[in-house]
Amino acid sequence: MLYNAVSTLGLSKRLQTANTELQLERLRNNDEIASGKHFDVAKALGARTGQAIALRNLYDETDQTLKSTALLQGRLGTMDSALTNILSAGQDVLAAASVGLGQPSPTGSSLQVRARAMLEQVVGMLNASSGNGYLFGGVEVKTAPMRAVQGDESGLPSPIQIVQDAIAAATGGTSSPQTPAETAAAVAALDDLFATPSASPLGFEGGFYQGAPSTAPRLSARLDRTTEIPYGIQGNDPAMRDLLQGLYMLASVDTSQLPLDAYKPYMEAAVAKVSGGIEGVRDATAQLGIHRAQLDDIAAMNTTQLRILNDQLDAMESVDPAEASLRMNQLEVQIEATAAATARIARMSLTNYL
Template identity: 55%
Template sequence: MLYNTLSTLGMSRRLQTTMTQLQMDMVRANEELSTGVHADVSATIGARTGRDIALRNLFDRTEEYLKTTALLDGRMGTMDSAMTSILTAGTDLLATASTGLGQQAPTGVSLQNKAKATLDQIVGMLNAASGNAYLFAGTAVEGPPMRAVDGDKSGLPSPMQIVRDAITAATGGSAMPTTAAQTAAVIATLDNLFAVRDPATAAPAPLTDTYEGGFYTGTTAMQAGGAASPRITGRPADATSVAYGVQANDQTFRDLLQGAYMLAAVDTSTMEPAAYKDYIEEAVSKMSKGLGDLRQATALLGIQRNQIAAVTEQHQTQKTILNLQIDNLEGVDYAEASTRISHLEAQIDATASATARIAKMHLTNYL
């Protein structure tokens, strides 16, 4: 005679395994419903996993470029603001100085004080920073590029003292030129002081200091040997490079500062008439040229900012497209996920009910 055996222990274990699997499936389904992404993307999309990885890599690179363009735009915005302020201050000083071109002004000390205040303002703007980077220092972004007009704790002569020493050396001992010949000598000496030169060469006599080192401490215009130093550039895209590095030792600032220092170093109202005319004309001419070049540099910076804005828009568009493509591969159909959860809930309820019935089964019920 054959007997059918009934093992409640075996059935309970099988139901327990089924319940565990159903609960894990329920957790994954709820996770997919909340995140909108398959819990195991590679298992779900199969052979398309390679394309998904490539899209993800491109998406991440696009995000990094967006961070770069945001950083570049922020730096350029700060530079633009500083250069605009320098233009405003320089133009105001130039207008005041220009009134003395026709006739020697009796209030030269007021012009001298105004020039000193303008220099302080310009130097402060050229020491502008964005984050931990000084914007007008070239590649030497870790420190302010300009020394204070009245000097610092370095032990070096102050920039103002350097200019006054140069004037004294050119005149043979006088604090200001007294003849046209002395004015010409002073102008030639100051031209040498503010000139671009190989940093490996010594300052020409009678100078002992140069603009780079005495006034400016950032990246030199030339490397030792005379080759141009690298400029700051930004790379907002794979095939796009923007050389936006305006430096405080560019010729535009050398000219502007030379004219302003000429006005701040002496009281022009006390100069001899023979020396005054050429001196004030040279100061005004240097400032005018520097401000004209600065306007062009500011306009170029504006063009570069527009270029960055256009690249940023391209990246944002690409990011949107990539996000849609990735979502098509990794994304969950919410209706399908909801239906699957409903089925799982029904299966879990049925399994739990069966488990409860088995738990109530006793051998005595069948004797």
Template identity: 55%
Template sequence: MLYNALSTLGMSRKLQSTMTRQQMDLVRANEEVATGVHADVAATIGASTGRDIALRNLFDRTDEYVKTADLLDGRMKMMDSAMTSIIESGTDLLAAASTGLGQQSPTGTSLQVRARGVLDQVVGLLNASAGNAYLFAGTALDQPPMRNVDGDKSGLRSPMQIVRDAIQSATGGAEMPTTAAETAAVIARLDDLFAVRDPATPAPTPLTDTFEGGLYTGTTSVQPGGGASPRVSGRPADSSTIAYGVQANDPMMRELLEGIYMLAAVDTSKMDVDAYPDYIRTAVDKLSAGLGNLREATAQLGVQRAQIATLTEQHKTQKSILSLQIDNLEGVDLYEASTRISQLEAQIDATANATARIAKLRLTNYL
């Protein structure tokens, strides 16, 4: 008589292996319900894995462009705010100075005090920073572009002293011009001081008798040889690079600052009647021209911000489309996954019951 061999140990191990596999499937199913993504995307979508990777890469690059655009807009917004404040302060000073164009005003001392307050404010605004980057320093983002009016710890003469020394050098030692000829000489000397030069040319003596170096310490306007220095730029899209903003050594800023320094360095109420008209008119003209050009730069900055905003919206729309495409490949049908969990739980319960029954079997049950 033949008997079939029945091994409870073998059956138990088979059921344990089945339960282990079912439990792993249950863990993966629960993970998919929690994340909404296949536990093993590559195994699930097969040949579409390459397309999924390409979509992911494009999504990440687009997301970086969104972050870059947000950073650029933040910097531009702060720059716009600073420039607007400079325009407001400069316009108030221009109005006060313009009242003395017709005839010499006895309130020249108060004008000097007012100009000095505006000068400190403008220099402070030009040293504005976003994070660790100074907005008006050009590509030299790590240091404030303007020296304080009264100087710093460098040991160099203060910007105000440099301007006053330039005036005295043109007048032969006097604090202010006394004749029309001296006024013309002072204006020529200040124009030279507030100009920029090729770094490759011989430096003046002393070195700080220049705008770049004595008053401004950011990126120079030109490189050695005379070529224009690179401007700060951002790349908010693959085919879009935007050179934006204003440097504190741009012509309009130098013109604006020259006009303010002229009013802050001299008490015009004490000037000789022959020297006064050309001096005050030149200061007002420079202040007015600088403000006019700064308004145009502010408007241009607004146009660039609008371009950034348009690109940002395009990137966000592209991100939404890419996200849907990626989800279609990687996403899990939550209803199907929930049904699968219920089935696995039922199978695990059945396997556990079968294992328990086998564990209770004894040979004596069949003798």
């Protein structure tokens, strides 16, 4: 005689397994309610998973571009501030030097002091840094591009001493030119000193400037797949060298002590260098302003794109709160029913069948 019977032990284990699965499903559903996202996005999207992955990759790329843009905006802002201060210092000295351009003035010694102060300010601005790198040394961002006017611990003569030595060598040993011929020789020597490359063993690159040489690649930033911004203004650019040469000429010599025929060509050469340098720095500042405006446009575009991508991803990955709540209620009813059935089976004994 055959009997169809179900083992209470087997049924109990099946109910326990089902209860465990329902509890896990409730935990996943609870996570979805808390986060607002599908627990298993790939399962929820199915065939659209590839599209979601592509959108997520584009979102990450745009977000990284936006962060890089913000860093570059900070660097360019600091560069712009430094160039503005350099222009102000150069214009201050130019105004003071132009007053006594025709003949020696008793204020020549004060002009020397002012030129020295402005020179140190310009050198300080060219050693500006942002984050962990110097701004005006080109690709050599770890080294201060400009040597201090009064020198450093390198063992080399100070930059102002290099200039004074060049003037003395050109004039036959005197600290300042005394004739038109000596002035012409001194100016020519300084022109060579501040040239790149220079015939002097202690030329501008090495004796004054220690950043990337003029032959090195310039700094630029690629903000996206199609846009690249060059922003590599360097302390050895022609405008900077002209401005520094003029300032060093005025800071190295007390022009009030020069004879008239030596004074005039010396001052004209110094003022021409300062003036030319200021014009070049002004052009560089204007170009930097164009790059900053371009950078702002790119940042605004990427911000908009990031917002659009975020909306698209939310639409694909987000869980409907009403649907998730309904599913949670259903799971709780199932869990309660399973628990009740398990409890009833646990209370059964042999007497239930007699």
